[in-house]
Amino acid sequence: MTPTPESPFQYKSDELHCEGVPLAKIAAEVGTPVYVYSRSELERAYKSFDAALEGMPHKVCYAVKANSTLGVLAVLAKLGAGADIVSYGELFRWQKAGGDPGKVVFSGVGKTESEMKAALAAGIHAFNVESEEELYVLDQVAQSMKLRARVSLRVNPDVDAGTHPYISTGLKTNKFGITMEECRELARRASKLPGLEIIGVDCHIGSQLIKTAPFADAIARLVALITDLRSDGVHLTHIDIGGGLGIDYGKGDVVPSPAEYGAAVRDALAPLAALGVTLVTEPGRVLVGAAGALVTTVLFRKRNEAKHFTIVDAAMNDLMRPALYGSFHPMKPVAQPGRPDIVTDVVGPICETGDFFARDRNLPELAQGELLWIGAAGAYGAAMASNYNTRPRVPEVLVSGSTYTVIKPRETYEQLIAGERLA
Numbered sequence: 001m002t003p004t005p006e007s008p009f010q011y012k013s014d015e016l017h018c019e020g021v022p023l024a025k026i027a028a029e030v031g032t033p034v035y036v037y038s039r040s041e042l043e044r045a046y047k048s049f050d051a052a053l054e055g056m057p058h059k060v061c062y063a064v065k066a067n068s069t070l071g072v073l074a075v076l077a078k079l080g081a082g083a084d085i086v087s088y089g090e091l092f093r094w095q096k097a098g099g100d101p102g103k104v105v106f107s108g109v110g111k112t113e114s115e116m117k118a119a120l121a122a123g124i125h126a127f128n129v130e131s132e133e134e135l136y137v138l139d140q141v142a143q144s145m146k147l148r149a150r151v152s153l154r155v156n157p158d159v160d161a162g163t164h165p166y167i168s169t170g171l172k173t174n175k176f177g178i179t180m181e182e183c184r185e186l187a188r189r190a191s192k193l194p195g196l197e198i199i200g201v202d203c204h205i206g207s208q209l210i211k212t213a214p215f216a217d218a219i220a221r222l223v224a225l226i227t228d229l230r231s232d233g234v235h236l237t238h239i240d241i242g243g244g245l246g247i248d249y250g251k252g253d254v255v256p257s258p259a260e261y262g263a264a265v266r267d268a269l270a271p272l273a274a275l276g277v278t279l280v281t282e283p284g285r286v287l288v289g290a291a292g293a294l295v296t297t298v299l300f301r302k303r304n305e306a307k308h309f310t311i312v313d314a315a316m317n318d319l320m321r322p323a324l325y326g327s328f329h330p331m332k333p334v335a336q337p338g339r340p341d342i343v344t345d346v347v348g349p350i351c352e353t354g355d356f357f358a359r360d361r362n363l364p365e366l367a368q369g370e371l372l373w374i375g376a377a378g379a380y381g382a383a384m385a386s387n388y389n390t391r392p393r394v395p396e397v398l399v400s401g402s403t404y405t406v407i408k409p410r411e412t413y414e415q416l417i418a419g420e421r422l423a
């Protein structure tokens with residue numbers, strides 16, 4: 001077991017810091033709610049994931065949807081990461097952040113023709129094609145541009161990732177990918193289409209996986225498919241195993257380290273070792289999750305016969321995971337941790353019962369105006385934020401050592417209504 005790396009969020013003289021910067025300082029200068037990311041943790045996470053795959057020819061294509069803020073993308077692009085995108089918008093962001101389009105794979109069940117065109121024009125590495133109809137449309141689009149689109153066929157390996165139903169994607173009942181049975185025949189047919197070059201197969205079985213066995217099962221199925229296709233005369237050079245490695249949300253789960261994940265992947269890929277196949281991975285959460293936190297201010301407390309509530313200035317539109325999946329996020333007061341706990345629900349101001357961050361949580365009793373740290377919020381936090389209840393999106397800050405940069409300012413009310421007009 002590799003010990004969990006130390007969080008970039010640590011108390012120093014009873015004040016919670018991100019690296020060398022007190023969170024209270026950021027809150028005072030930028031306001032709350034605010035997302036705070038640690039640059040050193042982003043770098044550490046990327047490097048340790050990449051190192052875990054050492055010795056296998058591989059590409060790490062960061063899943064942009066986990067956190068698509070330019071200042072975050074730029075850190076990963078600079079380290080040499082590729083990107084897994086699910087829309088043209090994400091490619092637009094990736095290129096604006098200095099990312100290499102030649103290292104991009106394009107996933108998603110519903111790409112439009114204009115997205116295909118733009119991605120082909122940018123010269124992306126591969127399209128992860130998820131249905132037969134998509135394959136024929138992509139062929140036509142590429143031919144119309146006198147190009148050949150590199151294609152990886154996304155199969156649905158029908159393995160249970162053992163995660164939340166909303167983020168499990170590798171089961172027959174999910175909308176993703178092509179069935180194993182169809183894929184062999186389809187790959188043979190697709191390899192004859194003039195606008196396409198079939199380079200590989202891929203899968204993505206789900207998110208927040210806390211076991212390596214489902215990855216190994218899925219890879220075994222892709223390996224068998226690649227081997228079968230060789231005997232059909234289709235030589236694939238690319239195996240994309242998606243993302244999905246989980247992180248520690250402070251709930252007591254034991255999550256595999258990237259090194260353990262890498263070892264399981266290496267074992268499962270052993271039958272392909274001599275075939276010159278490149279491994280592609282699409283990690284999202286594991287690269288950015290632990291690097292980020294949402295800092296919020298306690299507005300009010302109240303108690304009724306049943307419960308104690310802590311009402312904060314952040315809400316489900318800023319961090320949707322608890323409302324969407326019932327997810328658990330660790331929480332700490334920003335100042336003076338050593339106080340007796342009370343049991344409280346931490347809730348936001350939105351008019352929805354789903355607007356909560358924690359239920360029946362043991363937390364040091366927070367005073368009005370105090371700051372609360374909501375951890376492990378770097379992935380699927382800011383990226384899923386909305387303007388629901390006409391709340392401006394919150395600022396995002398990147399800390400590096402003892403300095404920080406506002407990589408996204410708080411949205412203004414004018415920006416929030418920009419482009420709207422009366423009929």
Ligand SMILES: *Cc1c(COP(=O)(O)O)cnc(C)c1O
Nearest residue numbers: 063107204207243244282284285
């Ligand atoms: C969401 C997604 C990922 C990233 O998943 P994580 O759990 O954040 O690693 C990778 N690939 C595809 C196709 C996805 O949809």
